[in-house]
Amino acid sequence: MTSCNRCPARGAGNLVRLGIHPGTYDYLVALAGNPNTGKSTVFNAITGLRQHTGNWPGKTVTRAEGGFSYGGSKFKLVDLPGTYSLLSTSADEEVARDFLLFGQPDVTVIVVDATCLERNLNLVLQVFEITGRAVVCLNLIDEAQRHGLTVDSRTLSKELGVPVIPAAARQGIGIPELLKSVHDVATGEYICRPRHIRGGTKALARALEDLACRITAAFPGLPNARWVALRLLEGDQRMIDAVRTGELEGLAKAGAAAASRTPATGIPE
Amino acid sequence: MAAADVREQVLASANVLRWEIGDEVHDSLMESIFEEASRIAERVVSRQQGKGRLDLERTVDRIVTSRIFGFPLMLALLALVFWITIVGANVPSRMLASLLIDTVHPALKSLAAFAGAPPFLNGLLIDGAWLAMAWVVSVMLPPMAIFFPMFTLLEDLGYLPRVAFNMDSVYRRAGAHGKQALTMSMGFGCNAAGVIATRIIDSPRERLIAVITNNFSLCNGRWPTQILIATVFIGSAVPAHLAGLVSAAAVVGIAVLGIIFSLAVSWGLSRTVLRGEASVFSLELPPYRPPRILRTLYTSLIDRTIFVLWRAVVFAIPAGMVIWLVANLRIGNASIAERFITGADPLGLLFGLNGVILLAYIIAIPANEIVVPTILMLTVLTTGMTGVGAGAGVMFELDSTADIARVLQAGGWTTLTGICLMLFSLLHNPCSTTIYTIYKETRNARWTAVATFLPILLGFTICFLVAWIWRLSA
Numbered sequence: 065m066t067s068c069n070r071c072p073a074r075g076a077g078n079l080v081r082l083g084i085h086p087g088t089y090d091y092l093v094a095l096a097g098n099p100n101t102g103k104s105t106v107f108n109a110i111t112g113l114r115q116h117t118g119n120w121p122g123k124t125v126t127r128a129e130g131g132f133s134y135g136g137s138k139f140k141l142v143d144l145p146g147t148y149s150l151l152s153t154s155a156d157e158e159v160a161r162d163f164l165l166f167g168q169p170d171v172t173v174i175v176v177d178a179t180c181l182e183r184n185l186n187l188v189l190q191v192f193e194i195t196g197r198a199v200v201c202l203n204l205i206d207e208a209q210r211h212g213l214t215v216d217s218r219t220l221s222k223e224l225g226v227p228v229i230p231a232a233a234r235q236g237i238g239i240p241e242l243l244k245s246v247h248d249v250a251t252g253e254y255i256c257r258p259r260h261i262r263g264g265t266k267a268l269a270r271a272l273e274d275l276a277c278r279i280t281a282a283f284p285g286l287p288n289a290r291w292v293a294l295r296l297l298e299g300d301q302r303m304i305d306a307v308r309t310g311e312l313e314g315l316a317k318a319g320a321a322a323a324s325r326t327p328a329t330g331i332p333e
Numbered sequence: 334m335a336a337a338d339v340r341e342q343v344l345a346s347a348n349v350l351r352w353e354i355g356d357e358v359h360d361s362l363m364e365s366i367f368e369e370a371s372r373i374a375e376r377v378v379s380r381q382q383g384k385g386r387l388d389l390e391r392t393v394d395r396i397v398t399s400r401i402f403g404f405p406l407m408l409a410l411l412a413l414v415f416w417i418t419i420v421g422a423n424v425p426s427r428m429l430a431s432l433l434i435d436t437v438h439p440a441l442k443s444l445a446a447f448a449g450a451p452p453f454l455n456g457l458l459i460d461g462a463w464l465a466m467a468w469v470v471s472v473m474l475p476p477m478a479i480f481f482p483m484f485t486l487l488e489d490l491g492y493l494p495r496v497a498f499n500m501d502s503v504y505r506r507a508g509a510h511g512k513q514a515l516t517m518s519m520g521f522g523c524n525a526a527g528v529i530a531t532r533i534i535d536s537p538r539e540r541l542i543a544v545i546t547n548n549f550s551l552c553n554g555r556w557p558t559q560i561l562i563a564t565v566f567i568g569s570a571v572p573a574h575l576a577g578l579v580s581a582a583a584v585v586g587i588a589v590l591g592i593i594f595s596l597a598v599s600w601g602l603s604r605t606v607l608r609g610e611a612s613v614f615s616l617e618l619p620p621y622r623p624p625r626i627l628r629t630l631y632t633s634l635i636d637r638t639i640f641v642l643w644r645a646v647v648f649a650i651p652a653g654m655v656i657w658l659v660a661n662l663r664i665g666n667a668s669i670a671e672r673f674i675t676g677a678d679p680l681g682l683l684f685g686l687n688g689v690i691l692l693a694y695i696i697a698i699p700a701n702e703i704v705v706p707t708i709l710m711l712t713v714l715t716t717g718m719t720g721v722g723a724g725a726g727v728m729f730e731l732d733s734t735a736d737i738a739r740v741l742q743a744g745g746w747t748t749l750t751g752i753c754l755m756l757f758s759l760l761h762n763p764c765s766t767t768i769y770t771i772y773k774e775t776r777n778a779r780w781t782a783v784a785t786f787l788p789i790l791l792g793f794t795i796c797f798l799v800a801w802i803w804r805l806s807a
Contacts, residue, residue, distance in 0.1 A: 151359065181378055185370035207622065212381035220377040234625060261369055265361050271350040278346055282339045296347035298359060307340050 079243060080133040081112030089131060089140040091250040094167065096160060096191055097175035098184050099146030102203045104128070105233040106175055107143040110243065135247045142167070148183070150190045151298070162302065164194045165288065168315065171249045172198045173242070178208035178215050178230070188224065189261055193291045196258035198226045199245045206232040225257035260290075271297060283312045390621055394495070403499040408585060410492075414483050416581035419560055419568075422475040429474060433467035456661065457654050465653025468706040469645045473557045477638045480556060484521075485633035489624035493518050500592075507596045508603025510539035513546070517595060520550030521588075524763055525770040527552075532774075538609045542599050544771055545784045548763045549595035551588050554645070554701030558758045559584045561705055565738045566751025583755070591759050594791065645702035652696055652703050656710055659696075670711060684793055685753030685800030689744065694761065701764050708754075709737065712744035749803050753796045760792030 097103045111130030128143040144160040151157075164172060172195050176184035181202075191198060202217055221228040227245040231238025248254040262269070275293035280286060292312065295303035306312050396402055441463060445455045487493070493515070500514035512534050520527030527547040534540040551559065563583040568576035603609065659670040667675075670692065677688035693707040741750075762785050763771070772781040 149363075151363070182371050182374035185373055186366050189366050189369055214379050214381070216377045216379070220373070223373045223376065234628075259369075261362070261365050265354075267354045268361055271354050275343070275347055275350055278343050282336075282343050293347070294362070296344070297351055297354070299351065304344060307343055310336065310340060313336075 079110075079240070081110070089138040091137060091139050091170040092167065093139050093141045093246055093250070094164060094169035094172045095141060095143045095175065096164065096172055096187070097146055097201075098148055098177060098187055101146065101175045101177040101184065102233050103143055103146060103175045106173070106201060106203065106231070106239070106242075107141065109233050109236055109239050111141055132243075134243050137247065137250065139246070139250070142169070147187065149187060150194070158302070161194070164191065165291070166306075166311075166315065169195065170197065171246050173201055173246060174198055175201045175203050175233075178202050178205045179211055179213060181215060189259070192224075192258040192260060193294065194288050196226070196256050197249055198256060198258065199242065199249055200224060200226055200228045201233075201238070201242050202228055202230045203233050203238075205230045206235065206237070223259065225259050227254060227256075268297075279307075279312075282307075283315070285317065286312060286315060288315075393621070397492075397495050398498050403495075407496060407499060408589070410487070411588065412581050412585045414480065414487075415560065415584045416577055417483065418476050418480045419564055419580055419584075420577045421479045422560070425475040425478075426471055429471035430467075433471055434464065438464060438467065457657055461653040461655075461657030462650045463653070465649040465656065465703065465706060466646050468709075469649040469703055470642065472561065472706060473645055473702060474638070474642055476557050476560055477642065478634065481633045481638050482630050485629050486624050486626070489622065489629055491621045503596060504599065507600040508609075509542050509546075509596075509599040510534045510536065513539070513543040513595075513599070516543050516547060517550050517592070520547045520552060524548055524550065524552045524767040528767060528770045528774055536609070538603075538607050541775065541780060542602050542607055544775060545602065545780070545787065546595040546598050548767065548784065548788050549591040549598070549759070551591055551759060552701065552764075554764065555758050556584075557702070558705050559587055559755055561737070562751050562755050562758075563587075565741065566746075566748050569738055570748060587755050587759050590756075594760065598787070598791075648697075649703045649706070652707065655696055656707060659692075660711075674711065683800070684757075684796040685749050685803065686757060686796060687745065687750065690750075690754060690757070694757075698762070698765055701758070704758065709740055712740055712746075749800060752803075753799060756799065757792050757796055760788050760795060762786065762789045 095103050095107055107128060107130065110132050112132075130141050130143075132139050132141065142163065144163055145157075147157045147160050149157065150161045150164070163169070172191060174188050174191055176188060188198075188200060200220070202215060202220070205215070208215060215230070217228045217230045227249065229238050229242045229245055231242060233239065245254065249256060272290060272293050275296060276289040279289040279292050279296075283289070286292065292303060292307070296307070397406055438459070441459050442455070445459055496518055497511070497514035500517070501511035504511050504513050513531075515533065516527050516530045519530040524547050527550060528544050531540050531543040531547070534543055560580070563580040564576070567583040568580035571579045656670075659673070660668050662669050664672060673692050674688035677691045681687040681689075681691050689708055689711045693704055693711060696707050697704045762768070768781060768785055771784050772778065775781060
């Protein structure tokens with residue numbers, strides 16, 4: 065780290081912390097990650113709020129919201145409860161999962177712990193199934209360094225297909241770069257190509273494809289048909305209801321609108 | 334075809350496909366996620382040889398979570414924190430009292446006299462509200478400003494999950510969720526926060542147990558009462574050089590007793606009205622992180638100390654007025670306070686307490702923080718002590734714990750009263766904020782009532798038994 069990276073003034077010209085009163089906003093940003101990776105620290109660093117942080121998993125049980133303005137756009141930031149996965153039944157995972165799908169964040173920042181990357185990547189890959197517009201914040205690089213671990217963030221970014229920003233949020237390192245990436249993904253200056261899981265057995269892959277096809281037919285423009293298919297195959301009641309009542313239709317319309325304004329060129333795909 | 338039909342068709346085909354592929358969807362999917370994650374991690378992470386930090390951490394963890402040393406270390410650490418608090422808080426407390434009570438209060442009085450304020454307003458606002466607030470600040474601010482930063486440092490270091498790890502098996506044996514150990518630790522800060530924290534427990538049964546028993550964790554508002562009464566009654570009963578240590582041990586004893594009660598009540602509930610198996614969960618021991626001292630000092634002062642103090646002051650001001658009123662409004666030839674205290678005294682004595690304590694707990698229902706100031710004021714009032722107060726209902730100046738001891742002993746307090754007050758402070762109804770939070774979280778008036786009245790019932794029972802045994806053996 066050079067001293068410039070540590071300088072609090074760096075990038076600050078672009079950052080305006082809006083606390084809990086973002087008012088109207090241009091982009092919605094979700095903050096996801098495993099428990100105890102420093103999500104709340106990142107949240108505080110960006111919004112200027114003082115949400116209590118603590119070194120123990122499960123501290124944040126509800127959603128916290130805050131706002132910031134960067135590069136002329138206003139962002140609303142939602143801190144989700146930390147979870148190890150998005151595929152089980154507990155209440156905190158449901159909050160995170162439902163927000164990522166139904167809240168339709170423009171960008172999802174996934175905070176990962178550099179000292180145990182493998183376990184954290186499990187969640188990253190699951191988030192990609194719901195939304196690919198993501199930025200990975202590779203947090204706690206200082207701690208990883210002390211443990212003799214180095215993570216090649218450029219290769220990781222290539223593997224995942226989204227920006228990866230090394231950070232030590234407690235010291236404020238990497239926050240300006242993170243904000244820039246969030247801004248670029250939100251405005252479409254950076255186009256994410258997230259890696260998708262090749263789904264298990266052949267039978268499963270075929271079933272997923274088949275069902276996703278039907279879902280897209282029923283809800284044209286739905287950006288996460290594969291995820292909906294997956295949840296239906298798992299028998300998720302929340303998702304069955306969302307299909308039955310047509311709640312997904314709203315997502316499909318918003319998804320189609322977003323797709324048309326996303327590319328940097330402004331030309332619909 | 335209508336849109337609703339198309340949607341039903343999607344669901345129907347999902348059902349058919351579900352049957353075709355069987356239940357291995359979840360497992361095979363998780364497997365491929367794990368494989369992918371491990372492949373990527375292998376490509377990007379490189380490990381440098383010869384760094385021993387992880388081994389050191391593991392060794393430390395083995396000691397602090399060991400079967401033999403885990404609990405004693407926990408208790409020793411807790412005792413150390415209290416000892417530093419008790420020893421360190423006395424001097425700044427005295428300085429604050431001499432400023433707010435000895436200097437500012439007379440100044441306000443002469444200012445009021447100069448402005449020609451009516452005696453009623455003068456008494457209500459300056460002798461009631463101002464003195465109550467000054468009292469709360471001088472009694473509570475120093476111990477909190479010492480205790481909270483130390484507690485927050487332990488939290489930031491990563492010690493709390495180790496406590497939870499130690500307690501987990503005990504809670505499971507009591508039929509409760511292991512995560513209750515974490516919500517219990519939160520309760521040591523604030524019960525309302527502890528109750529909200531029970532959301533991390535998935536099973537409604539176990540969550541309810543955690544909500545009901547959270548009040549057994551001594552909260553912010555009750556630590557100062559415990560510390561003060563332990564110093565006055567337990568500390569003064571032993572030689573001076575041991576006083577700090579013994580008082581600290583007494584406070585730890587009460588905290589541990591609270592944990593024992595939370596276990597016993599959890600056990601009782603999970604075997605009667607909330608029957609069921611304890612569910613399994615995995616708890617991650619996070620790495621130790623060097624706390625950032627200045628940041629911790631700042632947040633613990635702002636988030637905890639000032640927050641709690643502000644709450645206490647907000648409740649103390651109206652309470653101070655109420656105290657002044659009950660001490661000065663007369664029915665016949667005695668004030669309301671005197672009448673209540675005389676009437677409630679026999680009942681209080683039955684439980685090792687007295688009428689003053691009962692009245693103080695009624696006045697202090699909104700906030701536990703103001704119990705001790707209220708007790709002291711009411712005691713002076715009823716014993717008619719001269720030289721310490723400036724008239725009925727005036728919270729007087731007390732510069733040290735020795736003065737407090739003098740007042741309480743004049744009020745007929747014994748070591749038994751001190752012990753029973755400490756027990757009652759542990760075992761009584763939650764404060765109004767916590768009761769409201771319990772209702773919001775459970776949405777059930779019946780369980781809220783249970784959580785409110787169960788501890789107070791236990792408190793009276795335990796105090797009665799202790800007083801009875803004490804008098805038998807005396």
